[in-house]
Amino acid sequence: QKEVEQNSGPLSVPEGAIASLNCTYSDRGSQSFFWYRQYSGKSPELIMSIYSNGDKEDGRFTAQLNKASQYVSLLIRDSQPSDSATYLCALGGQAGTALIFGKGTTLSVSS
Amino acid sequence: KAGVTQTPRYLIKTRGQQVTLSCSPISGHRSVSWYQQTPGQGLQFLFEYFSETQRNKGNFPGRFSGRQFSNSRSEMNVSTLELGDSALYLCASSLPGQPNTEAFFGQGTRLTVV
Numbered sequence: 268q269k270e271v272e273q274n275s276g277p278l279s280v281p282e283g284a285i286a287s288l289n290c291t292y293s294d295r296g297s298q299s300f301f302w303y304r305q306y307s308g309k310s311p312e313l314i315m316s317i318y319s320n321g322d323k324e325d326g327r328f329t330a331q332l333n334k335a336s337q338y339v340s341l342l343i344r345d346s347q348p349s350d351s352a353t354y355l356c357a358l359g360g361q362a363g364t365a366l367i368f369g370k371g372t373t374l375s376v377s378s
Numbered sequence: 379k380a381g382v383t384q385t386p387r388y389l390i391k392t393r394g395q396q397v398t399l400s401c402s403p404i405s406g407h408r409s410v411s412w413y414q415q416t417p418g419q420g421l422q423f424l425f426e427y428f429s430e431t432q433r434n435k436g437n438f439p440g441r442f443s444g445r446q447f448s449n450s451r452s453e454m455n456v457s458t459l460e461l462g463d464s465a466l467y468l469c470a471s472s473l474p475g476q477p478n479t480e481a482f483f484g485q486g487t488r489l490t491v492v
Contacts, residue, residue, distance in 0.1 A: 301480065310468055310483040311421070355421065365411065365423035365434055366470075366481060 269294040273356050273369035282378045286343040290356030290369055293337070297367075299359035300332055300339045304352045305371065311355055315341060346376045380405065382471050382484035390490045396457040399487045403450050403471030410452040411481065412444060415466040424467075427452055428474050459491045 270293040280286045288302075299318050303311035315330040317323045317339065323330045329342040343350055353371040383402040391397050403410050412424040423436040427446035444454040450471075456463055466488050470481040 299479075303483075310466075310486045313480055313482060316480050357421075365426065365436060366413075367423070368413075368421040370420045 269297075269358070269367045271356055271358055271367050271369035273354075273372045275370060276373040277375050278372055279375045279377065280346050282346060282348060282376055284346050284376075286346045286350065286374055286376070288341040288343075288354050288356075288372050288374065289338060290340065291338045292356075292358050292367075294358065294367075295334075295337065297358040300330070301357040301359070301366070302328075302330060302339075302341045303355040303357060303368075304350075305355060306352045343374075346374075348376050348378045350374060351376050382469055382482055384467075384469050384484035384487050386487060387485060388488045388490075390492060391459050392492055393459055393461060395459050396455060397459060397489060398453055398455045399467055399469075399489075401452045401454075401469030401471075401484060403452070403469075404482060407471035407473055407482075408450050409472045409474040409481075410446055410450065411470045411472075412452070412454050413468045413470065414438075415468055415486075416464075421468070424454065456489075461491050464489060464491045 272291045302315040305311045317330040317332045327344045331340045353373050355371045356369040357366045385400045409428045411426040413421050415421045426434045430446045441457045446452045466486045468486045469484045472481040473479045
């Protein structure tokens with residue numbers, strides 16, 4: 268059974284701080300890793316994808332992947348109140364297989 | 379570029395009825411997946427279609443079915459609705475590839491069964 272674990276939170280950070288979101292997974296065969304942001308009442312929005320070990324940066328977002336330790340993380344620099352949302356970690360395997368989602372971490376950024 | 383379009387956005391049905399939901403993928407995307415989202419279970423995979431063929435299916439009863447048309451549009455059907463089927467149903471489209479390419483979600487269909 269493939270599992271994705273995320274701390275449900277809420278994770279509370281002040282505006283301008285770095286928010287660190289973590290995700291661990293059980294399937295060593297996972298090949299692709301994604302972070303989605305979901306605002307209340309809305310659908311998930313893809314914000315980062317990462318396929319290789321190391322860091323990938325896109326604006327204020329950095330995804331980090333460590334396949335040996337089976338974790339993937341998302342750092343949000345200079346957090347803004349508009350970043351307050353639920354962040355979903357998702358894993359993919361071979362083409363045609365399902366994305367497996369964690370339950371999500373709720374982030375709250377206070378101004 | 380237009381995103382993934384799901385219709386209808388909201389539905390209210392009574393137990394025992396059936397419902398059909400529609401999904402139009404991003405132009406050029408040939409893979410369509412369906413997910414059910416509930417507060418308790420989170421996002422759960424229903425099935426995935428590529429080139430009109432179901433490639434993978436999640437752990438849902440046979441009341442849940444789907445299909446894909448030659449233009450990549452997809453529909454899912456739920457028969458004999460139960461109260462527990464109340465959920466947000468999400469469709470995602472992607473360019474098929476190895477490994478999984480990025481999937482983009484539509485706005486979802488909020489189904490309420492009463």
